[in-house]
Amino acid sequence: MALLLSLIAACSSAPSAEQTAQQEPQVQTVVVTAEIEPLIATVEVTSTPAPAAAEGATTEADTSAEVSTFGPDYTGPFSTPHPILSNLQVRRAIAHCTNRLELIESVYPYLEDGQKEGLLINTFLTSDHWAYPGDANITLYPFEPEQGNALLEEAGWTQEAPGEVRVNEAGEPLSLKFLSTDATFRQTWAAVLEQQLLQNCGIQIIRTHAPGSFVFGQSTGLNRRDFELAAFAWVGDADPKGSTLYSCDQIPLPVNNWEGQNYMGWCNEEASRAIIAANNALDREVRAEQYGIVQRAFTEDMVSLPLFNRLAVEAISNNVQGFRVDPTEYYFSNIEEWTLADGGEELVVAMTQEPDTLFTYVNASASAVNLSYPINTISATSYDYDFQAKDLTQLPTIENGSATLIEVEVQEGDIVWSLSAEAVELAPGVEIQNADGEIITYEGGPMLMSQLTVTFEYNEGITWEDGEPLKQADFELGYRIGCDPDLGRVSYAVCESYEDVEFLDDRSYTITYRPGALWSLYSVFTLPFFPSHQVLADGRNLADVPAVEWASLPEIAEQPLSTGPYRLVAWEKGQRIIYEANPNYYRGEPAIKRITVVFIPDANQAVAQLLTGNVDVIGNQDLSGPEVEQVLQAASNGDIQAFTVASPTWEHLDMNLFIR
The missing domain is CATH 3.10.105.10 (Dipeptide-binding Protein; Domain 3)
Known part of the structure; x- marks a missing residue:
């Protein structure tokens, strides 16, 4: 799976929907x-x-x-x-x-x-x-x-x-x-x-x-x-x-x-x-x-x-239940719903690729995004080529009243969103989209443009793994860091299209875009949030660390604080990542208490481990070669479960x- 639209609210190191939606094109061999x-x-x-x-x-x-x-x-x-x-x-x-x-x-x-x-x-x-x-x-x-x-x-x-x-x-x-x-x-x-x-x-x-x-x-x-x-x-x-x-x-x-x-x-x-x-x-x-x-x-x-x-293929042991297969969403997206038929509490996942960081602002590879799901709040999922609210109370839309689109009068000197995808001072010669949907070259005088406002509200009870509840300061920190030019993001276009961000309480905020900034994905363009209370190993408060340093912080890149169903307890580089159930997960502690992700570069070896019972899950990102036939044959024999789906890669x- 190449860069698919992953909709993670950026608690800890995960990207917001807006951030992941705007990665540069990923050029690969195929x-x-x-x-x-x-x-x-x-x-x-x-x-x-x-x-x-x-x-x-x-x-x-x-x-x-x-x-x-x-x-x-x-x-x-x-x-x-x-x-x-x-x-x-x-x-x-x-x-x-x-x-x-x-x-x-x-x-x-x-x-x-x-x-x-x-x-x-x-x-x-x-x-x-x-x-x-x-x-x-x-x-x-x-x-x-x-x-x-x-x-x-x-x-x-x-x-x-x-x-x-x-x-x-x-x-x-x-x-x-x-x-x-x-x-x-x-x-x-x-x-x-x-x-x-x-x-x-x-x-x-x-x-x-x-x-x-x-x-x-x-x-x-x-x-x-x-x-x-x-x-x-x-x-x-x-x-x-x-x-x-x-x-x-x-x-x-x-x-x-x-x-x-x-x-x-x-x-x-x-x-x-x-x-x-x-x-x-x-x-x-x-x-x-x-x-x-x-x-x-x-x-x-x-x-x-x-x-x-x-073709996309997922392979799991016969003991795994609740695994969801989907062409446009990562397989860890419902990891909290997985169970083991024998009542066991430990599960092993094999992956062929290991990211160098879980800070997906600097590495939005499929492996990094997938591995960030267990420890993060998921604003919305993207199942079946569509979007669904998960940790949001709803996807904000104009139809349900959580978003509004109004006509505003602008004139020369106002800051608007131009057709060159920039926030510019309105002046003669600037190309804009007016309120009637026409793209024109501004010549002067007052003019009507459309302005979009969107309010996001998260579910009640979201809590960090240390028991600290999610609060307004976390969103404020996320906004400040996420839009800081020193963070090193690929694109700041959406940040630059903000006219105002108003934080309403500990779980909601309103984004007002500049006139002319009409994002079709406005319903999932959430802000990131980070633990503003976290004290780092060097004694500093996370909220006081300059954005330029964030990518190198172990607490961000390697062991971020969790608001998801699991917490990351160990990352042995080149070997494994270990998650344990988060006792403070707001939806309740998951049935599987310990998940180990082992990194096996050779897909054939990973499949061999699955067939011998040492591995429980191999996702579609790691099955694409000759080993697929072996997986499907084993499933046909009843040895494992295998699921095929048309991937979004065409x-x-x-x-x-x-x-x-």
Whole structure:
């Protein structure tokens, strides 16, 4: 699991929802996470009218659809249509000629047919996501090589015999360069894709499997659009985001210093307006409607072919009960609900990766976040691509009255939130979003803008492990440290968008944002809190320590004070972390009294320990290789429990619509 949206209230060292939601993209060999900073846009973001349910819903949509880059008048580099991929019929043919179930079979041969079908994906969202519009409202591309061949014939690509490479009227071959990482997993399915396209439809791809440092490099591969076809993975979560992936002004080009992640060069004006509107709207229904428009255009234009979700597997002993499996939430999220069937009180978890710190402001890796769950208050969970209040009394929304959106008058000299995602003094030339949802360039005089206010309230009784109750000073400390520039966070955008923070009592506070700062995730953008009463080993009070020192404090990085169901009692680096039940946990002491997390770098060894009874739990973050088949076979034999789920990591094939 790459960076998923984890919603932890930052008691001790854990990140707030706002902090974890704004980590920079994590570049790995096989997974890229989408940049989620606010989109800088210069188009009108009022809601795009939703199409009729049946409109654009057939497999054969209008084949005359055109795609441009960076606006219709752009004439710089990458403004020349790709001689092959600029043709919509060719792109759709590639989709119809791809047997995605065969690709899944190549990397997951041990899955049953139903499990394989459960990994298929039709858009950039899974079919059970709240923003998925339904199959009837998008263009589907079933494996139909006959349809693919017909489209290629119409596009002028002919074939003398099945299995031969097609050519155009000039005798040029239908040949495309394919770029991806050198990961064995991707090389495996890419080899199958190569054969499929050639044998099914006469499309030749020439594969290059390069190191991740090239594919995801700052001046190579994807970021310089140095490809024709590119295969890699995005990671989805409860909030679709997507503005840097699918907006017209997020196409990496020399003229914008290669900013953005719209590597295809896709500029569909309707979709671009809708993706901006979706990310600037606060109402869930409005957002879903706008995301539906984007997905309709995304599938009609076929600029990126979603292939399949990766498989996620959790393995636990038959003795473990209450374990919750979910694609978008960490498996420690309900650890206080776990029990052992034999009434035992000790459990062992194996992990292959050990973080260097639990201070997730400086390390928000999956292992660090997961390990912080047992000792922290969880503001909200993110199960099933959605959000649920846990230690908050409710998720604050405009609908339930815990958040308000009002119109305020602003004028020159006032501090507002601009479209460049900055708090700026309003002056002529500044781009802002007015109260009507229009993005304009301010020219002077008074103007109405929207202002958001959100009140968070935590459950009663939350207590630190030493018996000290949570109090207002803890939130005040969290706000001061969490927004201190010396802390070293990746982004302070949300902090800078605050106009005011009012602490109401020991468990609630109100955030008032600057006019124009409309965060779609406002319901989960909580403040951190820390134990303001804690005295450190060196005699100082935690509240008196400068933010610049926090990351190196043992009491923050290695053994933070807990408000969660467990307290961390020992961390033997390179070996294990030991938790014990927190007697002061406000929901009651959990049934399992001692949890030991052992670090076993080799997943095969971890599985062996599970099968011999020395380990009780291995999470999906640590099961991704050949050992998965052994786990599933053992579960089939009744030796252990194993759970499979479509992970939020999805493989896809991007098509570059333009050449330099």
